[in-house]
Amino acid sequence: MCALLVGLPDVNVIGVGDWPRWLRVVVETPTGRPDCSCGGVVHRHGIREVEFVDLPVFGRSTRLVWRKQRWRCTTCGRCWCDDNAEIATTRCALTTRAARWSTLHVGRNGRAVSDVARELGCGWHTVMDAVVAIGEQLIDHPDRIGDVNxxxxxxxxxxxxxxxxxxxxxxxxxxxxxxxxxxxxxxxxxxxxxxxxxxxxxxxxxxxxxxxxxxxxxxxxxxxxxxxxxxxxxxPFHVHRLAGTALDECRRRVQNETMGHRGRKDDPLDRIRRRLSIAAERLTGDQHDRLIGLLRAGDPRQEVWFAWNAKEVVRQTYAHTDPDLADEWVAEIVRDFADESMPIEVRRLGRTIAKWASQITAWHRSHVSNGxxxxxxxxxxxxxxxxxxxxxxxxxxxxxxxxxxxxxxxxxxxxxx
CATH class of the missing domain: 3.30.420.10 (Ribonuclease H-like superfamily/Ribonuclease H)
Known part of the structure; x- marks a missing residue:
């Protein structure tokens, strides 16, 4: 029954001890006398106990003690111990199943390493070393990266x-x-x-x-x-954000030039700073009228008005999926934004769009984004x-x-x- 509960292949449970911080399970592997590569006589050479961190048992941290049989060749003098990679491997403080369990919880489930280490009753580095040892073999597998379009x-x-x-x-x-x-x-x-x-x-x-x-x-x-x-x-998102940034920079510049200070809650341009970022088709009739009225009050040269319309024109580039129409639309944007009557922020936006024109219109052919x-x-x-x-x-x-x-x-x- 103990061997069934421990659940390891080809082991005999020698004993189970109740220690203050964990349960201590002692096992051994029943193996026959091995042969040496030199053909000499091999005899037993003592027992070596190795302790590993194992999976919790009934909610308690567990240590697995493996009593390894040492062997010695009388001819060549070589010494070695029993080995079974399914139980544990050399230089890993966790048993193999505990290392795989930790990798699954830290990697796939996204749990904190400290949380897993606390459940196992060991140190942070013990768990992280096991996750790296197994995880790198998983992520570097040649079949993980297939064909990419x-x-x-x-x-x-x-x-x-x-x-x-x-x-x-x-x-x-x-x-x-x-x-x-x-x-x-x-x-x-x-x-x-x-x-x-x-x-x-x-x-x-x-x-x-x-x-x-x-x-x-x-x-x-x-x-x-x-x-x-x-x-x-x-x-597309970054193109939209570029237009929104140009509008916001224009609003702040006009605010300083007309009022002599940064935006305050009673200034007309500051009261509509959020409404300017909303898409025009999402504004109600009252919101649109209020936006126009505050622009007239705080934007005497209509620079913010032009920047707002420029932002909406850039957004309309993605209102359809026709590649030919997109090419014509972007060319028209570049030409109109370069006009001297436009605010400096809009002219700078037009130069950026001209630089990335082919990449912007390529979305209408591919329909892929950086989302x-x-x-x-x-x-x-x-x-x-x-x-x-x-x-x-x-x-x-x-x-x-x-x-x-x-x-x-x-x-x-x-x-x-």
Whole structure:
């Protein structure tokens, strides 16, 4: 009955002890006399007890003590012990099943390492070392990354390091069709993503048809260099935000020029700062009339009015899916925004749109965006919140890929720590 409860293959339970902090289960493996490679006579050479952290038993932390039989060859003098990887492996403080269980809870379920370590009754590093040992084999499996049709890049803040809290960034490489995190590389420059893509086979890179990005020159250079055949697609959300930022900058500038101070709650432009960001079709009749009235009161040169209309014109670029109409619309936007009568913020917006015109209109042909990449970034931030911050990039990469990289968890029972 004890052997059945312990649930390990080919072991005999010698005894179970009730210790103050955990249960102590002592086992041994009934093995026959082995043979030495030299052909000499082998005899027993004592017993070696090795203690491992095992899965909790009935809500209590458990230690598994393995009484390993030592053997010695009388001819060559070589000594060794019994070994069974399904029970435990050398240099791992957890049993094999406890290491797999920890990887499943920390990686797939996104639990805190400290929470799992508390349940097992061991230290944080004991659990994290096991998660890294098994997790890297899962995420580096060659079948995890299949064929990719659309690739996305985006950055997120990894940690603040050092005495001066220097920002350290990481770049997520995502399959935007399946919403799968392919890998995490350090920094937000073009160097590491280029190195990662260079390590992929040329045939794999040639299958990528679309490359999504968030109007970043660094990531644009990555795609220009490593994926010249892929069509680059600017993320619609970031195009909308660019227009909204131009409107907000224009409002703040006009506010300072007309009133001589920053916005206050009684100033006309400050009272409509939120209403300006709402889509025009979502405004009721009273809200629209109030918006126009306050613009007349606080915008004597109608600069904010022009910026608001420019924001709405940019939004209308994505009101349809006709590629030819989108090309004509963006060309018209670039031409109109360059007019000298426009505010400086609108003219700057027009120059940016002209620079990214082909990437903006490519959305109407591909219908892919950087939304899945942003969703993966949110999952990475969730891992960071659960961990109360991470400073080791290797740990950060393993935990993010286990959580959002969609590894094949059916391989877990076959992996040894």
């Amino acid at each position: 659309a690739l996305g890049l985006d950055e997120t803040l990894f940690a603040r390091l050092g005495r001066f809290r220097t920002q350290s960034w990481s770049t997520q490489i995502v399959d935007v069709r399946r919403g799968q995190l392919l890998d995490v590389v350090p920094g937000r420059t073009a160097v590491e993503p280029c190195r990662w893509l260079a390590a992929r086979p040329q045939a794999w890179r040639d299958r990528i048809e679309w490359a999504t990005l968030d109007l970043s020159n660094s990531y644009r250079s990555v795609f220009d260099t490593m994926l010249p055949l892929a069509v680059q697609v600017a993320d 899945p990449t942003e969703a993966v970034n949110n999952l990475a931030k969730r891992i960071k919140r659960v961990a109360f911050g991470l400073v080791n990039f290797r740990h950060h990469r393993v935990r993010c890929l286990l959580y959002a990289g969609k590894p094949d968890w059916t391989l877990l029972p076959t992996i040894q720590p």
